[in-house]
Amino acid sequence: MGASTSSEQSVPIEQREAENLAASTGALSTLQKCFSILADPHSGAIPSDSLQQCFRLSYENPVTGATAIPDSFPAVLDHLGPCIADLFFVSEKGGVSWIELVRGYNRCCARKPLSMSVTTLLRVFTATVKKAGLNCNLEFETGDDDCKITGWLMPVDVVMLLWMCWGMNWFSKEGRNLCVPDVKHIVLSAIESCAEGDSGVNVWEWEFSGEEVQLPVGKFLTWVLKTVPSLPGCFSEFVYAVLKHSASQEPGVECLTSSAAGTSSAADTSSTVECSSTLLSPGIAWAISLTLTGPLGEEISRACFPTDANEINNDLLYRSHLHGRGLNRFWSNVQGYQGPLLVLIAATSEDGSANKRNWIIGALTHQGFENRDLFYGSSGCLYALSPVFHAYPPAGKERNFVYSHLHPTGKVYEAKPKPVGIGFGGSMGNERIYVDEDFSKVTIRHHAADKTYQSGSLFPEQGFLPVDALITEVEIWGLGGRGAKDVQDSYKDREQLFTEQRRKVDLKTFANWEDSPEKMLMDMISNPNAIRREDR
Incomplete structure (x- = not known):
């Protein structure tokens, strides 16, 4: 034995x-x-x-x-x-x-x-x-x-x-x-x-x-x-x-x-050209994949080695050039996606000699965007992508990974309204990266204001003062695989169904005087001290 x-x-x-x-x-x-x-x-x-x-x-x-x-x-x-x-x-x-x-x-x-x-x-x-x-x-x-x-x-x-x-x-x-x-x-x-x-x-x-x-x-x-x-x-x-x-x-x-x-084959060439026409070129996608491991690295590497242009384009959730600028246009394309997301921002700024400088930065989130008035997120990474590549993973001191806030629905008074836009790192009103609601301007601040991500410049010669740059393109790529995209598609179908149902009016109920708000209002005026019990 x-x-x-x-x-x-x-x-x-x-x-x-x-x-x-x-x-x-x-x-x-x-x-x-x-x-x-x-x-x-x-x-x-x-x-x-x-x-x-x-x-x-x-x-x-x-x-x-x-x-x-x-x-x-x-x-x-x-x-x-x-x-x-x-x-x-x-x-x-x-x-x-x-x-x-x-x-x-x-x-x-x-x-x-x-x-x-x-x-x-x-x-x-x-x-x-x-x-x-x-x-x-x-x-x-x-x-x-x-x-x-x-x-x-x-x-x-x-x-x-x-x-x-x-x-x-x-x-x-x-x-x-x-x-x-x-x-x-x-x-x-x-x-x-x-x-x-x-x-x-x-x-x-x-x-x-x-x-x-x-x-x-x-x-x-x-x-x-x-x-x-x-x-x-x-x-x-x-x-x-x-x-x-x-x-x-x-x-x-x-x-x-x-x-x-x-x-x-011609299909190979066309898929490569199609992928290269976006901000997420094979060189940038490969550089990002070299900072990642596991399924997330495999997902981003699909953009490096495209086999099907249509399959790659399905991962492109939003592109300002195609879907229109603005937070509402952006939100309609990313809402309901609960997987990791890669945000790419191409912008143009001026140096001290008024020379225009083009650069690209990125932010990787490990979850979908949410409409909140506070920072949220479990992890993430900031990237300087072009002309120089650098990766800034979490520093472990704070957890202000993502901020995304829309205008509140309805006419709600706010004594101190929260900023409307998208931000990464830093603090409220002092974000390391902040994109305004029109997607026309991005503000980059020095890493000293940010304790969430590691320190470093997001573009060459950044300096200590905040930099306002004009946005030329914004892209959002989904990295959650086919499953996350299917869940988002189901969410959009459900929201579309609810919207159509809300548009329908029941004419029989609308014409019933006993159930109308006007009758309830007149009854309250005629006898305001009457005790009324809600029908259940």
């Missing part, structure tokens, strides 16, 4: 530990199927060439609608897959054995501290760019994930790293023609946080080509952990997606995602 079987005793302890670690992530059965399909029946191992082919990315010429793509970027994508296979899956004489496949998966995807995951990602990037014949100024002391890293990155290195992660994300989720986004706002965030001294970068007119700003790797690691903590997950998701795809193929069929990745 309690004795282990002979087969369990014959399995080495190292193999059992590796299998248990892979099983804790739910991937052991996937690895077993993958090994049974890829392994050579004679050697009992996966040929190294076959595993490299599985990780190799197949794509047409990558395109972007913003920044010019360096000629060296396709070479980075070409060498990414083989570098992953060589770094993490040790090949013996006959190829990659079962135990080495499991160990390689654990090195890439097993749970580990976030700092070690960032180190793993930088190791992959360094090996890939060097194999592509490019310069890299990062050095690792040992081959461990928690080793010390020295050196620095240039802005072009950050661009290549972000696009490499985007490519892995793209092939994990879509496997279609590669269209890389504009990541200028993320790179500028890294420059502002990591550059030593005054970088001299003009964020309003910056282009990464030819920029000679050194970003120390220690500061860069801190920036990743603070600003885009989900960036290393692009690598682990890609490795798992490749192995899962390999496990789903029939023996003898090419295991790579190239069958889906090498083609691009």
Whole structure:
């Protein structure tokens, strides 16, 4: 009783530990199927060439609608897959054995501290760019994930790293023609946080080509952990997606995602263009998704990798350009939605030289809007989105997350009327972000007035004084999934039914003198001391 079987005793302890670690992530059965399909029946191992082919990315010429793509970027994508296979899956004489496949998966995807995951990602990037014949100024002391890293990155290195992660994300989720986004706002965030001294970068007119700003790797690691903590997950998701795809193929069929990745249809292009025409461009959506985890991050990433333009547009609850400006128009489109919401505001302000500056900010709420005269909400996050990306999660000192108040219904006298509009953070009348009821002006205040969200500027050169800016566009995106949208649709149908019922008049009751208000009033005047009992 309690004795282990002979087969369990014959399995080495190292193999059992590796299998248990892979099983804790739910991937052991996937690895077993993958090994049974890829392994050579004679050697009992996966040929190294076959595993490299599985990780190799197949794509047409990558395109972007913003920044010019360096000629060296396709070479980075070409060498990414083989570098992953060589770094993490040790090949013996006959190829990659079962135990080495499991160990390689654990090195890439097993749970580990976030700092070690960032180190793993930088190791992959360094090996890939060097194999592509490019310069890299990062050095690792040992081959461990928690080793010390020295050196620095240039802005072009950050661009290549972000696009490499985007490519892995793209092939994990879509496997279609590669269209890389504009990541200028993320790179500028890294420059502002990591550059030593005054970088001299003009964020309003910056282009990464030819920029000679050194970003120390220690500061860069801190920036990743603070600003885009989900960036290393692009690598682990890609490795798992490749192995899962390999496990789903029939023996003898090419295991790579190239069958889906090498083609691009007109529907793909149209969906990408449609999504990019909104404030929530793929680059902005991806930057926000890198700050989130779980279902909320998956929901926002749907805007990064659109598969159906109509499906993405269903998540767009309100857009001032389409639905009209004003709090009432806004309210008619968001009322009844009880899921997380993403608010995007594009505005134009003037600097001291009367130069117009265009910028975009955002606010993420974890619940729907309510008509209240006080702050409410359980959590949220503020974003500086363009031209520089920053995220400001809750500070934990106050809970003034959201304020949304409409004019009271009916003619109600208020000695001290509450502000009518939408606000985030700060206090009543002193909100960190406040949008007036006409959606024509947004007021941005210094973070010193706000103890709900973390400190930081919402746009470059914000200053200490409140800034009034003209709103050019407002968008509200629902992130509650199909369920939240169905609930809102049911709510709207019910409200429409009630409205139609209230419009109907019962002429028989209206013509009955005994039930009319006029008769009750005349009876009270004729005998005000009469005792009347309400009919029940």
